[in-house]
Structure formats: C-alpha cells, structure tokens
Amino acid sequence: MTSLPPLKKTLVEAVNLALAHEMRRDESVVVLGEDVAANGGVFRATEGLKDEFGIRRVMDTPLAEALIGGVAVGMATQGLKPVAEIQFMGFIFAAMEHIICHAARMRNRTRGRLSCPMVIRAPYGGGIHAPEHHSESIEALFTHIPGLRVVVPSSPMRTYGLLLSAIRDPDPVIFLEPKRIYRASKQEVIDNGEALPLDVCFTLREGKDITLVTWGAMVQESLQAANQLAQKGISVEVIDLATLKPLDMETILHSVEKTGRCVIVHEAARTNGVGAEIAAQLAEKGLLYLQAPVKRITGYDTPMPYFKYEHYYMIHVDEIVRGIEETLAYG
Amino acid sequence: MLTAKHQKNNFFSETVAEFNITYTQLINHLGESVHPLDEDLESQKLLSDLYKSMVFIRMFDKKAVALQRTGQLGTYPSSLGQEAIGVGIGHAMNKDDVFAPYYRDHAIHYLRGVSLADMLLYWGGDERGNIISNAPQFDLPNCVPIATQITHAAGIASALKIRNEKKAVVTTCGDGATSRGDFYEPLNLAGAWQLPMVIVVNNNQWAISVPREIQTAAETIAQKAIAAGIPGEQVDGNDALAVYSVVDKALKKARAGKGPTLIEAVTYRLSDHTTADDATRYRSPEALNKGWEMEPVKRLQTFLHNKNGWGPEQEREWIAECDKKIAEGVDEYLNMPEAPPEDNFNYLYAELPYTMKEQRDHMIAKAERLNAANASNDSNDSNKREA
Numbered sequence: 001m002t003s004l005p006p007l008k009k010t011l012v013e014a015v016n017l018a019l020a021h022e023m024r025r026d027e028s029v030v031v032l033g034e035d036v037a038a039n040g041g042v043f044r045a046t047e048g049l050k051d052e053f054g055i056r057r058v059m060d061t062p063l064a065e066a067l068i069g070g071v072a073v074g075m076a077t078q079g080l081k082p083v084a085e086i087q088f089m090g091f092i093f094a095a096m097e098h099i100i101c102h103a104a105r106m107r108n109r110t111r112g113r114l115s116c117p118m119v120i121r122a123p124y125g126g127g128i129h130a131p132e133h134h135s136e137s138i139e140a141l142f143t144h145i146p147g148l149r150v151v152v153p154s155s156p157m158r159t160y161g162l163l164l165s166a167i168r169d170p171d172p173v174i175f176l177e178p179k180r181i182y183r184a185s186k187q188e189v190i191d192n193g194e195a196l197p198l199d200v201c202f203t204l205r206e207g208k209d210i211t212l213v214t215w216g217a218m219v220q221e222s223l224q225a226a227n228q229l230a231q232k233g234i235s236v237e238v239i240d241l242a243t244l245k246p247l248d249m250e251t252i253l254h255s256v257e258k259t260g261r262c263v264i265v266h267e268a269a270r271t272n273g274v275g276a277e278i279a280a281q282l283a284e285k286g287l288l289y290l291q292a293p294v295k296r297i298t299g300y301d302t303p304m305p306y307f308k309y310e311h312y313y314m315i316h317v318d319e320i321v322r323g324i325e326e327t328l329a330y331g
Numbered sequence: 332m333l334t335a336k337h338q339k340n341n342f343f344s345e346t347v348a349e350f351n352i353t354y355t356q357l358i359n360h361l362g363e364s365v366h367p368l369d370e371d372l373e374s375q376k377l378l379s380d381l382y383k384s385m386v387f388i389r390m391f392d393k394k395a396v397a398l399q400r401t402g403q404l405g406t407y408p409s410s411l412g413q414e415a416i417g418v419g420i421g422h423a424m425n426k427d428d429v430f431a432p433y434y435r436d437h438a439i440h441y442l443r444g445v446s447l448a449d450m451l452l453y454w455g456g457d458e459r460g461n462i463i464s465n466a467p468q469f470d471l472p473n474c475v476p477i478a479t480q481i482t483h484a485a486g487i488a489s490a491l492k493i494r495n496e497k498k499a500v501v502t503t504c505g506d507g508a509t510s511r512g513d514f515y516e517p518l519n520l521a522g523a524w525q526l527p528m529v530i531v532v533n534n535n536q537w538a539i540s541v542p543r544e545i546q547t548a549a550e551t552i553a554q555k556a557i558a559a560g561i562p563g564e565q566v567d568g569n570d571a572l573a574v575y576s577v578v579d580k581a582l583k584k585a586r587a588g589k590g591p592t593l594i595e596a597v598t599y600r601l602s603d604h605t606t607a608d609d610a611t612r613y614r615s616p617e618a619l620n621k622g623w624e625m626e627p628v629k630r631l632q633t634f635l636h637n638k639n640g641w642g643p644e645q646e647r648e649w650i651a652e653c654d655k656k657i658a659e660g661v662d663e664y665l666n667m668p669e670a671p672p673e674d675n676f677n678y679l680y681a682e683l684p685y686t687m688k689e690q691r692d693h694m695i696a697k698a699e700r701l702n703a704a705n706a707s708n709d710s711n712d713s714n715k716r717e718a
Binding site: 062064303 | 405406453454455456457458475476477507508510511512513538539540541545546547607608612613669670672674675676679687690693694697698700701
C-alpha cells in the first residue's frame with residue numbers, strides 16, 4: 001500500500017479516518033446509529049461517511065438503542081461488520097441485553113457456528129459540562145462480561161490503530177472514546193491502514209520508581225503528573241491499558257517487578273472498577289514485588305454530579321502527584 | 332383523516348377491524364377559528380391565559396438560550412415553536428394530577444409552579460433544580476433517557492388506580508421517542524390495565540437530525556396507540572386551544588376511570604435540538620421558514636385581537652411583566668450560593684453507609700483545596716490587573 005503523507009488529526013478525527021479507511025477496504029463494514037448519516041454524528045465522528053459510502057452502508061437508525069444493539073448482532077451473524085454508535089455511553093443501557101446475552105456469547109453458544117464481529121462505539125467520561133447521563137464512565141460493566149473486548153484509546157494515533165483492529169477483530173468489541181479529549185490535541189496520524197495490537201498495554205513513559213496504570217482521558221493528567229514528578233527526580237512509568245479486557249497483566253507485572261510500587265488512576269467509580277481487578281491480580285501474582293500497598297486514585301462511589309459540581313468529582317493532576325508521593329513514602 | 336382499511340383482497344379474507352385517526356384544529360395558522368367554539372373554550376380568560384403563557388415561555392426560552400451562549404447555563408433544549416403543546420397541557424392539568432416530563436417541557440413546569448430559578452438550576456448543572464419546592468411534589472424530574480418516563484408514568488398511573496384516586500398522570504415525549512420499546516411497552520400496559528394516563532407526543536418533526544419521515548413509516552404517530560388497544564388522536568400542536576381541549580377531554584376521561592389516551596401534537600421545532608446542535612447542517616432554510624408560517628403564538632394573538640380581546644396596550648404591559656419576572660428568576664439563579672459539594676454523598680442513600688464516610692470526607696477536603704486554589708488564582712489575577 002502506498003503510504004500517504006501524515007496528517008495532524010484530533011482523536012475524533014482519527015475515529016473518522018479509521019472508519020473511512022476500513023469502509024473503503026472492506027465492503028462488509030457498515031455504520032449505524034442515531035444522527036450518524038446526515039449529521040455526521042453529534043461529535044462529527046462519522047462526518048462525510050454518508051456522502052462517500054451512501055445510506056446503504058451509513059444508516060441513521062430510529063431513536064432506539066436496544067434496536068441498535070440488536071440489529072448490530074443480527075447483521076454481524078450474517079457476516080457484516082457493523083460499527084454501531086451509541087451517542088453517549090449513558091444511553092447504552094437499553095442495548096445491554098443484546099450485548100450481554102447475544103453479542104458476547106453467540107460464538108460460544110453456537111460452538112463457533114455463528115459469531116458477532118461487531119464494534120459498539122460510545123463516547124464516554126465526564127468533564128465536558130454535559131447534561132446529566134452524558135458523562136458516565138461505566139467501562140467496568142463491560143469488562144465484567146465474558147466474551148467481550150473492551151478497548152479505550154487515549155491519543156489520535158492509538159485511536160486510529162486500535163479502531164482498525166477493533167473492526168477487524170472477529171469478536172464483539174466495545175470501543176469507548178474518551179470524549180473529553182476528542183479535540184484536546186492533534187497528532188500526526190498516517191492513514192496507512194496499519195492496525196495496533198489489541199490485548200496489550202502501551203507503556204507511554206518508562207520509569208523506575210513507580211508504575212502508574214491508567215486509560216482514556218486520564219492518561220493526560222497522568223502524564224502531566226509524571227512530568228511534574230520528573231522535575232523532583234521521581235521517575236514514573238506510565239502504562240496506558242488501552243485494552244481493558246482481556247487485561248495484559250504481563251506488562252503491568254513486569255513494570256511492577258522493576259518499580260515495586262503501583263498506582264492506578266481511573267475516572268470511574270471506585271468500587272469494582274477496573275482498578276480493583278488490576279490490584280487483585282497484583283496481589284495474586286506480584287505480591288512479592290510490592291514495596292507499598294497498591295493505591296487507587298479513582299472517582300467516587302456516587303453518580304457523576306451535575307456539571308456545576310463535576311470538578312469536585314474529576315481527578316486532578318495534584319491528586320495523582322500526591323498519591324504517587326504517598327506511595328513512594330511508604331515503608 | 333386517516334383510515335386504515337383492510338382490503339377484501341381475496342375470497343378468504345374479510346375486514347375484521349377498522350380504525351381511524353382524527354385531527355383536531357380549532358384555530359388555523361391565520362388566526363381564524365375553523366369551527367364554532369364551545370362556550371367553555373371561547374372564554375376570554377382561557378384564551379388570554381393560553382396566549383400569555385406562550386408569550387412568557389417564549390421569552391423565558393430566549394433568555395435561557397442567551398444565558399447558555401454567554402456561558403451562564405449548560406446545554407439547553409429550546410422549546411421555540413412548540414409552546415402551544417406545553418401551554419395547552421399545563422392549563423388542562425390539575426395540580427393534583429401527576430406529571431412525568433421529558434426534557435423540553437419548560438412551559439408545563441412553569442404552569443405547574445416550578446420556579447424559573449429551579450428550571451435554570453437544572454440546566455445550569457445543579458441538582459437542586461429538581462427540588463421544585465413550589466410545584467406538585469409527586470411530579471417526576473426532567474427525564475433525559477429517551478421515553479423511559481413513559482414507563483414510569485404507567486407505574487404512577489397504576490399507583491393512582493390501585494389507590495382509587497381520581498387523578499391522572501400526563502407524560503410527554505418527542506417523536507423520536509416513539510421508536511423505542513420504552514414507548515410501546517407502557518402503551519401496551521396502559522391499554523391492558525386501562526390506566527389513567529395521557530401520553531402527549533410533541534411531534535416536532537425532528538429527533539436531533541433525523542426527520543420524522545425516516546423515523547417511522549407510520550402515517551401518524553397517533554396510530555401507534557391502536558395496536559395497544561387505546562385511542563390515539565392527532566391535534567394541531569401549534570393551536571394552544573386545540574391542545575388544551577383534547578388534553579382536557581383525555582384527562583377528564585382518565586380521571587373518571589375510562590382509560591388512557593395517546594395524543595400526537597403536530598408541531599415544528601423552530602430551534603436547534605439543543606444549544607449543542609446546529610440544525611443548519613441537516614435542515615433547509617425553506618423547511619424552517621415553512622415551520623415559522625405555522626407557529627403558535629402569532630395565530631392566537633391574531634385570533635384574540637380580532638375578538639377585541641387583546642390590544643397593543645395589553646401586549647406591552649404583559650411583555651413588561653414577563654421581562655420583570657424573568658429578570659427576577661435569572662437573578663435568583665445567578666445569585667444562588669453553591670451547594671455543599673458533599674451533597675452528592677448526602678442524598679445518595681437515606682443514610683450514608685458508614686463505609687462511604689471516608690470518601691465523603693475525601694471529597695470535602697478536595698473541594699476545600701480546589702476552592703482555596705481558585706481563590707488564590709483569582710486574587711493573583713486581580714493583583715495582576717491592579718498592577
């Protein structure tokens with residue numbers, strides 16, 4: 001394939017680029033959801049797709065999320081590769097029955113006769129002053145479900161590469177887009193169709209004193225905290241989980257073996273969050289590496305407050321810095 | 332009028348059921364009455380009340396959009412062009428009826444007694460907007476998850492029926508919502524259990540960017556009631572008097588234990604979906620202009636004026652009164668002190684589990700830190716300005 005000149009893209013533009021690339025490459029890829037065609041998606045993730053691929057492959061559905069989930073299952077069993085958009089993650093609940101009872105287990109219950117090679121994309125997370133139900137971080141609801149893959153990109157480049165992989169993956173992928181950083185920065189993205197691997201973490205910054213594990217929009221604050229601490233001579237290794245399920249514990253364990261300490265940062269509520277699984281596996285497999293208790297820096301066990309108060313809920317750089325310093329001070 | 336007739340298309344088939352959907356209009360877009368009005372509908376007070384409420388809510392709506400544009404309010408769904416529906420419903424409801432809203436019901440909230448400050452607090456991202464201390468306390472708060480309020484309304488109606496209360500529940504939704512199971516399922520229950528509920532669909536022709544004609548192949552939304560075994564009817568949603576009239580009838584029927592009604596109020600969304608939307612991306616200026624020709628406020632003004640029931644002097648006075656009331660409401664909203672941040676814990680359960688006290692204390696400390704940092708930034712800024 002001829003390589004194209006790199007373009008500076010935002011995260012949401014990288015979504016668009018990957019969708020368009022894969023639709024050109026593979027006729028079986030179709031896009032469906034609310035407002036995805038004429039409007040190009042409320043965040044413009046599907047902008048231009050209707051014009052290029054037509055309404056046969058880019059479908060505005062009726063306003064019905066259960067329908068979107070179920071129709072994607074049906075399409076996928078017939079060999080299409082639907083990429084369904086749920087407009088905001090807080091509206092995904094009606095589709096859960098189809099995701100959990102059907103998409104996640106079709107392959108298993110038909111012993112491989114049928115499968116669901118589908119992607120459900122949903123913008124997620126808080127911090128954009130949205131109305132209620134528009135700021136949820138409920139990735140753990142999906143990581144708990146056997147048979148699903150859960151992928152969360154954290155930069156334009158990884159968005160492009162991971163979305164290509166998600167679409168090409170033969171099993172259902174929940175692809176959660178951190179909308180707070182949809183347009184936070186631009187990065188060169190080469191539209192060469194090169195996918196990034198699923199099921200592995202990305203070590204964004206190497207360090208020797210402590211391991212910080214995070215994903216999605218919190219990668220931004222985590223890297224800022226690591227930069228601040230570097231000025232104090234503290235070396236933080238930052239790992240972007242990227243695929244939340246299945247979980248690449250190997251990378252995390254290797255890192256903790258080196259650093260001996262670990263903090264986990266996630267915006268989602270604390271109890272039974274993905275951080276709990278990481279901490280549990282560290283206790284099971286890496287206890288003897290640890291020189292301090294694993295610390296979780298997370299959202300509270302409350303709903304996301306209405307937006308006037310959301311900054312009290314969101315995690316700030318100074319909290320991460322403080323959490324790391326406490327963990328380093330231990331013992 | 333639409334008639335769904337089964338054709339006698341072969342030797343073995345015959346029509347076993349027939350249905351029709353009516354459309355009610357009393358005052359047309361030119362402000363002329365299309366039927367002689369019943370005495371109770373011709374009441375000068377009712378007509379001017381409907382008109383005044385529409386003017387008020389349109390002015391409030393404009394102010395709310397302006398507040399959003401200047402960063403003083405969050406995302407806000409305008410009800411521009413759809414005032415007749417909320418105003419008709421609000422005037423037809425009794426205070427002890429129960430209301431289960433969606434999110435574009437500013438007119439109904441206002442007429443139920445919700446203060447302007449409360450409405451603005453909600454859209455300003457503050458849970459205290461749902462306390463609605465001046466309004467009926469069993470009304471539900473705004474409902475963003477589409478159509479789910481209709482299932483709750485079926486539950487409310489069941490409670491009223493079980494307790495044999497002579498009240499009814501009104502619930503509202505948009506045209507897009509009628510594609511969801513959360514619309515069809517309670518509709519079916521309302522028929523099966525003959526629930527005292529009135530469902531009003533604000534068919535404003537748009538579900539964000541998706542037009543009514545591709546939302547469903549059904550000729551009317553009202554006919555969706557037929558499959559549930561309940562009456563469905565259309566009303567001119569730009570005719571406040573007609574909306575009032577059909578909702579009033581449906582409510583009286585429901586309160587008398589004679590079952591539910593689905594009302595499709597046909598109107599046009601003259602605004603964007605919300606302030607976060609830009610309808611010029613998917614809607615032609617011609618379509619919008621056509622929508623303006625049908626809008627509800629002007630026609631009732633013309634009608635009233637021609638009956639000598641409303642003149643320029645009254646118009647000026649009422650606008651001045653609205654301005655004052657809105658300014659007071661906005662003032663109250665903007666000057667509302669911030670709630671304690673830990674309210675998000677305080678109202679989570681009847682009593683906060685002791686296991687969560689640590690998290691609550693954490694949030695209190697965090698809020699103090701953030702606010703102290705903000706205060707010091709502010710004073711730094713003012714120092715800079717002074718320097």
